[in-house]
Structure formats: structure tokens, C-alpha cells
Amino acid sequence: MAKFIKKRSKKAGLPPGTLVHIGEEQGERTRIRVLEYDEVNFHERGLESLEECFLFKKEPTVTWVNVEGVHEVAVLEKLGNCFGLHPLVMEDILNTDQRPKIENYGEDLFIVLKILSYDESKGEIGAEQASLVLRANAVLSFTEKEKSVFTPIQDRLRNGKGRLRKMGADYLVYTLLDIIVDHYFAILEKLGEKVEELEEILLANPSAAVLQQIQTLKKEMIFLRRWVWPLREVINSLEKGESSWIREGTRFYLRDVYDHTVQVMDTIEIFRDMLSGMLDIYLSSLNNRMNGVMKVLTIIATIFMPLTFLAGVYGMNFKHMPELEWRWGYPVVWIIMASVVVFMLISFRRKKWL
Amino acid sequence: MAKFIKKRSKKAGLPPGTLVHIGEEQGERTRIRVLEYDEVNFHERGLESLEECFLFKKEPTVTWVNVEGVHEVAVLEKLGNCFGLHPLVMEDILNTDQRPKIENYGEDLFIVLKILSYDESKGEIGAEQASLVLRANAVLSFTEKEKSVFTPIQDRLRNGKGRLRKMGADYLVYTLLDIIVDHYFAILEKLGEKVEELEEILLANPSAAVLQQIQTLKKEMIFLRRWVWPLREVINSLEKGESSWIREGTRFYLRDVYDHTVQVMDTIEIFRDMLSGMLDIYLSSLNNRMNGVMKVLTIIATIFMPLTFLAGVYGMNFKHMPELEWRWGYPVVWIIMASVVVFMLISFRRKKWL
């Protein structure tokens, strides 16, 4: 759980707009890449010194500033000032415990969402915050980690193939959203496999460990939901025309991403329902097993108690017990005992206990 | 579950509009049939070469292009270009893991929904994606499998009976929606029979297999819901005038289909409630059975423990045990034992255990 609820309390009491990094330090330096392009030109460079940023602020082509790593407060503060970002935007970029949201700051449209990845080694879902700022002909993107999911898009820009180079900054934002949401499906497939696996284990051998795993998966669903649910609203209000930077032609594409997030939500809900069903199965299998144990006990007791009693009777030391003297007393007792056993077994079979 | 969550991850990172078929390959070739009709004329042909499609693009009669099989990407791409379909429409037609939805692309109205069928051999519900494109006087329909639910409508067109030939393309879309939704009722009847059957088994013999089947049915309800729920919205927004291609007279009919989908949803909810009730019955029947087992054990123990104790007492080897010497000691012990048994049985009957 520690990974989900981040420490925010160190901010309590500070004036709003104070820049404090909340989240894990990723241990790497903040890397800034600037990509400028239009249909024919493409220019790319790493940002060495933050003073030069003023230069491309007014360029007519589309400018994409991609920032990886948000824990270097000083660097980001400089960057924010240089681009004239609102102090609250800067605060939210550094505070990596945001819910997905969209905010309209006049010139800037500010979007926060989560990039999800599956950590194979730990077997759990990792989340990283992505912040996007869209303005007239520029996009600023901030991610926490270095190896970005945005790399394929940079490659597409470099190659100049496809629609991307021909369209504006709004289409670039769409492309970034699209690739992030596409990654959600990969996560869902992983979780789907886990659910399936668990279902099989549950039927074969419902141990307490299974319950533990069901609960862990349920918890992961809760957090997934928390990250995806508000995203729907974000993309919907983006599509429905919250900002003037979104052109008409891009809306079709945004609607497509919207459909994908709805599908992601649907699948999460289905997994939740499945896990609830599995819990029911687990609990009733516990009950069933107890039933099994009790039946064994009852069968044993029901067979041996009467027999032991009979044996006890003829172990009594009364002077006058005529049966004890009989020639065939002992075999007859054995026959009686055998009959009791047979009778018991038949009645158990009738009750379907055997 | 594998059948419900399809692999989408192979699309992650590709530019939007890239045509990739997602879904099972149905193993047959894509078949295209064109039906042109108005009140007096009817012309039908299979489409041999895709170049000729340009010919009927402007014909004044209603044109229905029915495509069966969507896994041949090249064929469909040609078709899409020939009809000027938006790349996102083409992408969605090929990706058979869509939720039902309606989208307005200016000229074209694009509808996605599911055709459900019941596979008797496997005893499970099968789903196939149907995509409909409605434009001024033409309808394009895409289904995954060859043996289409649309055959009776083609027959009706050929016969020329009924309202269908007199009305426009919007009425044809309505007719297609209507026949798809009508098939849902057949599925619901099948499921209803299963639920009923299960209910009877549950009362007769609530085994663990019943639980399994209840859960399977519950899961099927979850998926049905997923496919039908958004359809309501689709047909509602179709009726409420999303598109200018829907004429006033057709709205009454669309409302009718809308009512049917609501009824389908209602029935699904009722089945869900019933299955929940069955789960409760199952769990308490487990409990009841355990109670039964425990009672048997307790009755046996309660009767035989005192008897065995008595027998044990007179099996002791004390020198001075006057009872042992008595003439009627042995019969008296038997009488005492019999009284104990009778007393126990009476008290059990009072507790309603017998």
C-alpha cells in the first residue's frame, strides 16, 4: 500500500504554489528534449542551458518539449518561469500524487494522467505521472522516469511518416494520450492472465494463499479504477471542446481514445465482478471441505461407537451372563457387528455421504 | 475468459488508423454482396473486383453493401478507400473488440454492435461484431462470420414484400438493428432455461458443481450486460436525432428497438438477481447439510457414550462389586441401557432432531 498513498503531509502549511517534489526520486537527472517540426522541417535537440528556451517560444512550427524526471526542483522551476507556466501547474507537475485531471489556464491547457507499466520482476503494476501542457503551437510533456513510452512517437516524428507531422499541437497531444491508453490494455491483459490463472488454482486447490492473491488483485483493481475513472472525464471534456486549441478534425481521434478508456473501465469492472465470484467460490469451498471432514468423523464414529459398546457389553464381569457360556457366542457377536457395519454403510450411501 | 478479452496489445504504439485485424480469424474469404433497390427495382450482385465500386457510389436507389468476414485487411482497406470511409471507422471495423457505439462522421453515421448466437455444441454464447455505416442512400454492413443473421432481410428485399422496399436506407439500418436485437431474446430464452434447470438441480442436490455453473452463468450475464448496456445509448441517440439521415417516420420504429433493448437489459438484471438468490440458497444448503451431519454424529455419540461407559463400569475388576454377584444384575443393566436410549430419543425428538 505504501506505494499508492504518497506522503503529502510535508506540504501541509506551506503557501500554495510552493514547489515541493512528492514521489519517489528516480535517481536520474532531469533530461529535456525539444522537437520542432512541421510537415517539411524537423529539428531536435537536448536542452543544455535553460536560458536559451526563450528563443523558440515564438517559433511558428509545432514545438514539443519533452521533460523526463521531475524531482530536480530547481531545474523545473527555471523551466516553468521560462515558459510562463502558472505556479499551480508547476506545483501539480512536481506533486506526483495527482488524480488525472484537465485544467484550463486560459492560454494553457493542463492535463495530468498516469502511465502504467507492469513490473515483471516484482509482479506488480507501477504508475508514473505524466503531465501535458498544450498551448497554441507547443506541447510540454513531463514524465517521471527516463525510459519513456513516448519514444515511438519521437521516432515517428523523426521518420516523418504518417499524419503526425502534418497536424498541429493538438494532434500531438492526442497521440501522447493514445499511446498511454494503449499501454493500459497491455496491463489489463497481464491482469487477465493472472485472474485466469487464479481461477484455475482456485478450482484445483483453494488454499488460503489463493484468498490472499484474490485480495491483492482486488486492491490492484481499486487503484487502476482510481487512475482510469477520472481519465474518462478528462478526455471527454477535451473532446467536448473545453479548449480552443483542439481543432475539429482532432475530435474524432479524441473520441476514439475516449472509447478506449471506457473499454478499459469496462474490463476493470468485469475483473472486479470475476474476483467477487471467486471469493464466493473460495468461501463455499472452505465450507465444502469442512463438510467433508465432518462426514469422515461422523462415519467413523457412527460405525465404531456401537461396535465398541457391544464389545464393552461382553467385557462385563457379571456372574450370570448366559451368552458368555454359549458355544457360538463369540462368532455370533462378530456376525452382529458385521451386520451393524453393513447397515451403517448402506444408510451412508443412501445419504450420499459415500 | 480468453474468448472475452481479446489481444489488443499488438496495436500498442502503432499510429492511429493503422489497420490491424483484432479477433479470431474466421478462416473464410471476405465476401461482398451489393443489393440495390427501390420500390420497383431490385438488383443484386457479388462484388468481383473492387475497382467497380466507384460505379454505384452515386446511384439514386438505396444501396446495401453487405460484407462478411473482416480479417482480410487488404481487401477491406481497398473497400474503405473506395467508399471514402474515415480511417478510424476502418480501424474499428477490423478491431472486433469494440463496445457498441455510435459515431457521427459528418457524411457517415457509424454504428458498432454485437450479434449474439448460442453455440449448442459448446453450450456457450458466441459474439460477433457487426459494423454498420449509414450514409445518404446507402448502407454498408460488416459482419465477422459468413452465415449471417441478415439473410432473412435479403430474402425480404428479394421478395419485395412489406414496407422495406418502399423506405429509405435509414429503415434498412433499423431492420438490421431489429433482427440483431430479436436474436438477443433467443439467447435470453436459452439462458432462462439454464437458470430454471439450475434452480431445480439446486433444490434437489446442491453439489459444488452447481456453484460452478451458477458462477459461469453469472459471468455470462456480465458479458451480456457489457454488450447490451451501451447499445441502449446507441439506439437512443439514433432515435433522438443524432443524424440527419434518420427520417421522422423511422423514429417510431427505432423507439421500438429501443424498448426491446431495455427489455433485454431488464431480463439480464432479473437473471442476475435470481443467480444471486441461488447462491444464497446454495450457501445455506451447505450449512444445512453440515447441520445434518453434525446431528447424526451427536445423536450417535450421545446414545452410545453413556452405554459404553456403563458397560465399562461392569467390566471393572474390583474384588468387591456386589452388583456382579446379583442374580438379575446383567438383565437390569440391559434395562437401564434401554431406558437411557429411550430417554435420549425422546429428548432428541423434542429438539426436532429426529
Added chain:
Amino acid sequence: MAKFIKKRSKKAGLPPGTLVHIGEEQGERTRIRVLEYDEVNFHERGLESLEECFLFKKEPTVTWVNVEGVHEVAVLEKLGNCFGLHPLVMEDILNTDQRPKIENYGEDLFIVLKILSYDESKGEIGAEQASLVLRANAVLSFTEKEKSVFTPIQDRLRNGKGRLRKMGADYLVYTLLDIIVDHYFAILEKLGEKVEELEEILLANPSAAVLQQIQTLKKEMIFLRRWVWPLREVINSLEKGESSWIREGTRFYLRDVYDHTVQVMDTIEIFRDMLSGMLDIYLSSLNNRMNGVMKVLTIIATIFMPLTFLAGVYGMNFKHMPELEWRWGYPVVWIIMASVVVFMLISFRRKKWL
């Protein structure tokens, strides 16, 4: 359940507007009664031949055509044509598996709802579909069964007492709705009695049969809900002015019926909550009873096991067992045994098991 989910599949594939009767055949002929009235005049006749219906189509008085029995497709088709009813209206009248709904067909306002009755002999709720068509100065009503709930209203019209004869066709529709909803309260009282009865049985003797009955009642609540819930919407949209045939003065009365349906819904919800509570009581009473059984077993075992052991000890055949030779050995053993019993009983009482 069979009675709730009706066979609709025989309609699949037929063109819309095809008249097929769905529902139980009530075995009687369709009976048509025409009542024409205004404040001073009242004229009533059974409809012999369907040709004459054209005569009263334009009469200025209020005309009420009451049709009992909807399974004679031919008769109803004639009737529909004669009154110019929309084919979809006719289809819905014959299909008795409709949800309550209201539809505006320009001239005609079409209302479907359920008449509920309690079948004392079977001890279950019966539902019958009522379809009402309201036009300028006429009302058509269709019911499935012969003995109609509308009889008291016909009597009121004949007597000419009260407001009914002075008001228009819209007030007649209100009166019909009102009497149908009033019958719901009778059903609820019946169910209320059943719930109460069950509650008492549950406290006295919570057997498995009680669970069965709780589930049956729950199922009946589900269906009641299904029939009443959409009715709220129907009457609300009727009151809120869906149609121009509803006069201002009638709205107060419709609001009153609306309140009644809300009350019916409330009561159904309360019953559902109560039944859930009863399920909890039942389940925990099972648990309690198991506890009781287990206690008996444990008490018996705890008392007799040590005693039997003691008896066993002095039944051993060792050569050197000094106690066996003692003069008071046997009585001393009895005293020890009695002490064990007393000690056990005290400790059970401390645990509140006795």
C-alpha cells in the same frame, strides 16, 4: 419463472409490424364494448360487426372502446385498421410481454401497463397487460382477461354519478390508471401479510422451507419492481405534458396517481430490505443451531470420555493393581466419577453452555 419470461423468439426474423400474439391464450373470444357519453347522454353497446366502427369515429361525445382478450389476431387487426392505429401499436398490444411505457404517435397517445391480481388458489401474483390509446375524444383500452378491473368504472359511467361523466377522455384515462394502481395496494397488502407470516415462522422455526419462501417472495418483488418502476416514468411524463390531449385540470389527478406509484415502489423496496434482513436472521439461526448441536455433543463427550477412561483403567488385568483389592475401591471410583461430572457441569454453566 416460466410465467415471467414469455416466448418471444417466434417473432425473430419477422418484419416489424407483423401481428403475432405473445402470451397465454385466455381461451375466450375477444369481446368489444363501446361506451359513448357526455354529461347528459350515455350510450352503450357490444360491438357486433367490425364494419360499423367507422360510424362513431367522429362523434363529439367521449367514446370508450373496451376490448377484452387480445389473442384473436384477426379481430384485432380489423379493429386496428378501422381505428387507424399505427402497426407498432398493434404489435405491442398483441405482444403481452411489454414493459410499461408511454409513446406519442402524433394523434394517439399509447400507454402500456400491467394489471396485477393475486391468485388465491395458486398463492401467486398474476399479471395481465393493459394497453390504452388516448386520442382527441376517445379512449381504446385492451386487456387480456375477460373479468376486467374496469367494471366498476363502467358502472360509474352508467350511474352518471361523480366527476367522470363531466370530464373528457383524458380524465377517463386517469380513472383507468387510478383503478389499476389502486389494485397494486391490494397486492402489496397480500405480500405484506406473507412477509409478516414468514417473519413469525422464521423466529419460531427457521427451516429450509422458510428460505425457499423468502427466495420466492424476493423473486416476486423483483418482478413487481420490473412492472411498477417504469410505470412511474410513464405517469410522470403523462403529467408533465407529453401530450396535448391532457387538460390542465387532469394533471392534479395524474400527480395523485404518480404519488401512489411512488408509494408502491417505496413499499416494494421496504419489503426487499425486510426480506434481506430475514435472510440474515435465517443464516445466523442456522449457525446458532449448529452451535447448539455442537454444545450437546461436546458436553456429552466431555462428561463420558473421562468416566469411560476411568472404568477402562480398572478393567485392566494387571496382576498387581492394589486398588482392585481394596474393600472400598469400587464405591470410591463411583465417588470420583460423580465428582468429575459435577466439576464438568459447573464449568459448563460458567461458560453459559447450560
Added chain:
Amino acid sequence: MAKFIKKRSKKAGLPPGTLVHIGEEQGERTRIRVLEYDEVNFHERGLESLEECFLFKKEPTVTWVNVEGVHEVAVLEKLGNCFGLHPLVMEDILNTDQRPKIENYGEDLFIVLKILSYDESKGEIGAEQASLVLRANAVLSFTEKEKSVFTPIQDRLRNGKGRLRKMGADYLVYTLLDIIVDHYFAILEKLGEKVEELEEILLANPSAAVLQQIQTLKKEMIFLRRWVWPLREVINSLEKGESSWIREGTRFYLRDVYDHTVQVMDTIEIFRDMLSGMLDIYLSSLNNRMNGVMKVLTIIATIFMPLTFLAGVYGMNFKHMPELEWRWGYPVVWIIMASVVVFMLISFRRKKWL
């Protein structure tokens, strides 16, 4: 339950507006008090003869007609006619099984709500219907019982202190609503005490009676909810300006009552949640107790079964059993038995059963 679901069925089939009293007869005569006041004048009288009511109909001061007891149909009918109340209003006043509601009859604003009281002797909540009619400068109030919650307000009017005498009829309605809602808090405190008490009993000794009481409280919450929930809507629509009789200055006060009803609802929801939690505790305490019983049984059986077996072995009558001849055979057996007991006790302590 009988007290909550009142018999309405005697009304079924009667024409709307027929006056029938539904509810318990309170056994007292209907008492009518008229209070006329403005800032300086105050006039009060009991209404002797109903003919005189016409006199004060047009007086310019605020007139409050307070009616206690609604089961004398004839008296109330006269009153209704004299004040020109709508027949549906009269019907609702007599039918004491209404949900809280507000209705606008042009001149009159009609409000129905419940007065709750706690009957200490029976230990249950009692509900009484209050109906208020607000017109230009008059308020009519109807309650079922004689000893009214409105007495303090009459006293305040008589004393002439506070804002009440200076304000109009709408403020009087507010004052009546306010005192009724204030009584709800007293009920909630009583229920709160009960819940608290139950919680303590539950922890000390979770018997089946506790379950019964939890369910009873839950049922009371259901009914409270039913009475308070619609009241929120009533007061909200009163405040939001449903009627022209509500002056601007009174809205602040109505908002205050609205806040109180919301708070009442909140508290009811909290109690419901608490009771659910208590149910969980109860059920798991049952389980825990069963565990305890089972442990005792298992400990006893596990200790004495091996011992009894050992004793049985040396009770066998084989000719050649060397141990029986040994000098120290008997003490050695005792030592073995003691070791078994010690070993068992240690292993139970390890399992934390002791």
C-alpha cells in the same frame, strides 16, 4: 410491521376524491382552533360551528387554523368545503398513509409530512401525519393526535415575543416545519442510545436476542428513511420557489430546515452502516464461539481417546500378555498415560488453543 403498512385496499375502486379515513382512529373528537394575528393584534378561539368559518376567510391578518384529529370525515368534509380545498387535498389529509410531499394547487400550497414521536412504554417510534395548507395569508394545519407538537408555537404567538408575530403566513409554515424536524433529532438521539447500548451488549454477550434487536432497529431505520428522504425534496422545492407565497426573507430559514433534514438523513445512514457493522460482528462472534466449543471437544477427545485405548489394551484377556505379569506394569502404564497427557497439553499450548 402492521403499524407501518396501512390498509388502503378499502379505497380500491372508489372514485377519486372520495373521502375515506385511512389510519388508526385516535378516539377523540376533531378539535379546531383558529388563531388570527398580526404584529399588534392576537385573537384566538375554538371553532364551535363550521358555518362561521366564512367570516374570517377574507381577514387581512394572518390566520392559522389548527385541526387536531382527522378521523371525523363529516366534520373535515364541511371544513374542506368551507375553505374551498381541492378534493384531492381533502383525500390526502384523511389518508394518513401518505409519503411526505408538496403540491401546488394554484392558490394553495399543500404539504404532507410526518411528526415522529418516541413511545417510551412500547419502546418504538410512532408516526403521525401532519398536513399543511399555505395560502395568501392563512395556514391550515391538520394533525392526527390531540397533544400537538405545535403547542409551543401557539404559546409563542400568544406571548407575542420573537419574530413570529411580525412575519407572514409563510414564516408560520417554516416555524411548523422547523419544530417537526427538531423533533426528529430527539428521535435520533433515542435511537443513537439504543445503538450504543446494543453495541455494548454485543461485545459482552452476543446472543440471538441481539440479532433480533439489530434487525428491529434496522427496520426502524428503513421506515425513518422512508419518511425523511422525501421531506428533503419537499423542503428543497419549497425553498427553491415553488410557490409565490414564500417571501424572499423566509428562504434563508427554509434552507436552515433543509440543512437539518439533510443532517437527519446523514445520521440515519450512519446508523445503518453501524448496524451493518454490528451484524458482521455478531456473525463472526457466532463463528468464534463455535470455534471455542470445537476446541474444547477436540482437546477432550484428543486426551482421553489414547488413554482409553491404552486402558483397553491391558483389559484384553489374552493368555500370553507378559506386561500383565510385570511387578511394575500398572504404575508404568500410569506413567505412560501421564506423559501422553503432558505431551498433548504442550502441543495444544503451541497451537494457542489453551
Added chain:
Amino acid sequence: MAKFIKKRSKKAGLPPGTLVHIGEEQGERTRIRVLEYDEVNFHERGLESLEECFLFKKEPTVTWVNVEGVHEVAVLEKLGNCFGLHPLVMEDILNTDQRPKIENYGEDLFIVLKILSYDESKGEIGAEQASLVLRANAVLSFTEKEKSVFTPIQDRLRNGKGRLRKMGADYLVYTLLDIIVDHYFAILEKLGEKVEELEEILLANPSAAVLQQIQTLKKEMIFLRRWVWPLREVINSLEKGESSWIREGTRFYLRDVYDHTVQVMDTIEIFRDMLSGMLDIYLSSLNNRMNGVMKVLTIIATIFMPLTFLAGVYGMNFKHMPELEWRWGYPVVWIIMASVVVFMLISFRRKKWL
């Protein structure tokens, strides 16, 4: 619970606007501090005599009147009159059992919310009511306790650093809201730690005490929800422009606080889901443990019952029992017994009971 449901009943029947303090008396005197500031000036004083308050009523700078302690009714009444607060505002300030709400009294905007703190010694959450009144250029704040969460804001004003001194009264309200909501995160962290701790205990040793703690935490979540949920609405309507005192630039900041409250709600919901999951684990661990106990019992009984029976057989005193005479009878019986034990152990291992 006593701490959550406060006694309101002492107010029942009093005229609205009567000032009664509801809540715990904090035992300290009411302390009033006045801070006047603009960008350059800052003036602060404690309010000695309430007559002088009239002086700063019209000052052009921003005035913040901070009142600590609301139980001295007389002092607060004077204050209310001096500032011309609406009687209902005064009533709500004194009644510390309010839900968070916002109310627009023309000139004044009145906000009620809760300050939460974690009492380390008692280990529970404490709540204190904060009331804020915003007017043109003044803010009045009322808190219950002396040591206020507002101290850091007073310090910031004194230091004159940051945005606060440059902005208007609306920004001051925002700052107060912000610091209160920031404290919620500290509470959530505390609760998060508790939940985590409980989760670990639950896995290690699921005792009845854990259940108790889960329920206590659940109850705390219920109350947190009750305090935070309406706050969302409050801040939303503040941001959406309920009042003219809120300037455009402040809205961005209010949106930020709104986001925080949503995040608080989200986290509460997640904790609730987690606690539900823990309840499931607890209940099934009870079941599991019972299973364990039953297995021990069954194993013991299944092994020793047949053995005791065998011993009993050869303890019988029949004259003619050939086995008793055999030379190797006794050892053979031992061998048979050993085989039974081995056979039983093997079959238990197969059932995975050992």
C-alpha cells in the same frame, strides 16, 4: 459514538435564531484577534472591548477577525450584532454539529467545515468546527479550540512574504480552506498506517480484537466521509461563482483545493474497500481455523476408535474365544493395530490433511 452525535434536543421548540451552544465546552475564554493588512501595511491586535469593533468595519484594507472558542454565547452574540451577522449564521456558528455547507446571505458568504486532528494519546480522530464569513473586504473565522491550525497563516501575514498580502479577502478564505484540507492528508496518512498495520496483524494472527479494530476504523471512515463529502460541494459551488466576492484569479486556486478534497474522498473510499477486503479475510480465516480444529479431532477419532474397538473385542469374556489362547495372539493384535494406524496416516496424507 457519543463524540459524533451531539445533543441537539435541548434546542427543540426554541424559536429559530436562539443562540445555544451545542458541543463540548473547550474550557477556555473566547479570544478575538483582528488582523488588518494590505500589500504594505499590517496591523494586528487582540480585541479588548467589543464596542470598538465598529471602528474597523469600514476600513479599506483586508480585515481578518479570528475568533477562537465559541462557547461564550454572550460574547459571540455581541460580536454578531456588531458585525451585523444574520441570526441563522450566529446560530450555526454556535451549533458545532453542522455539516459542511456554504450559504449566501447577500452581503455575506457563510462557510462551515471541519478541522480534523489526530489525537495521539487517545488514538482517535478529533473534529472541530470552523466557520468562515466572507464579505467585501473582510473575513471572520470562528474555531472551537485555542491552538489554531491558522497560526502559520498569521505568521505568513506578519512576515509579509508570498502572494497572500497582495491579494484580497477571497484569497485569504482560500488560504484558510487550503490549510484545513492539507491537514486532512495528515489524518489519512495516520489512518493509512493503521490500516497497513492491521493488515499485517490480520495475516499473522487473526484474533477477535482485529475484527473490533477493523470495525472501529470502518466507523471512522464513515464519519470522515460525512465531513468531507459535503465539503466537495461547498468548494465546488464556491469556485463555480456562487458569490461576487470571489475574484477570477482566485478560482484557479479554489479548483486546486477542490482537487484535494476529491483526492481525500478517493482515499477514504479506497480505505473502505480495503477494510471490506480485510473483513472477508478475517471471516475466512475463522473458517480455516475451524477446519484445522476439526481435522485434528477427526484424525484422532479415526485412529483411536478402531483401535479401542479392537482392544474391546479381546476384552470380551466369552468362554470360547480361540484367539485368546493363541501363543502369538497378543503381538498379532499389536501388529494389526499398527497397520490400521499406518493405513489411516497414509489416507490422511492423501487427503492433504497432514
